Amino acid sequence: MNLFSQSIEQDVNIESLLTEKRKINMGISINELYKIQIFNGKKNESMKVFNDFKASYKNVDATIVYNNPTFKVWVGSYKTRIEAEYSLLQIKKKYPLALLIKPEN
Numbered sequence: 001m002n003l004f005s006q007s008i009e010q011d012v013n014i015e016s017l018l019t020e021k022r023k024i025n026m027g028i029s030i031n032e033l034y035k036i037q038i039f040n041g042k043k044n045e046s047m048k049v050f051n052d053f054k055a056s057y058k059n060v061d062a063t064i065v066y067n068n069p070t071f072k073v074w075v076g077s078y079k080t081r082i083e084a085e086y087s088l089l090q091i092k093k094k095y096p097l098a099l100l101i102k103p104e105n
Contacts, residue, residue, distance in 0.1 A: 034084035034102050038095040039073040046071035049095075056094065060087075065103075074101070 039049040046064050050073050053062050062075045075091065078084035084100055091098050 034076070034078040034081055034100060035074040036076050036084065036088050036091055036098050037072055037074055037101050038091065038098045040070050043071050046073050049073050053095075057091075074103070 038053060039046055050062055050064050053060075053073065053075060057075070060075055061077050062073060065072045065074055076084065076087055078087065081100075088098060088100050
């Protein structure tokens with residue numbers, strides 16, 4: 001017997017709970033999040049808007065999405081609509097055409 005060995009007794013429900021938690025986590029995807037679209041147009045313009053946004057809002061995620069034939073700039077990643085709407089009000093001060101979206105996979 002090893003002096004430092006340990007024996008762990010685990011409740012039989014733990015493994016089934018972990019399996020259930022993994023299933024739930026796998027079910028969370030981009031389409032369950034709200035985003036704000038601040039631009040829709042040409043590639044060069046989308047890059048300018050993206051860089052301008054990142055300079056002003058350093059702590060907010062942003063990405064450029066290509067949806068033939070246009071480029072879109074999506075910002076934020078909000079779990080609730082109310083959280084997204086609050087950010088939308090702030091962002092609209094600088095980007096008046098911004099709109100709330102719920103992307104599909």
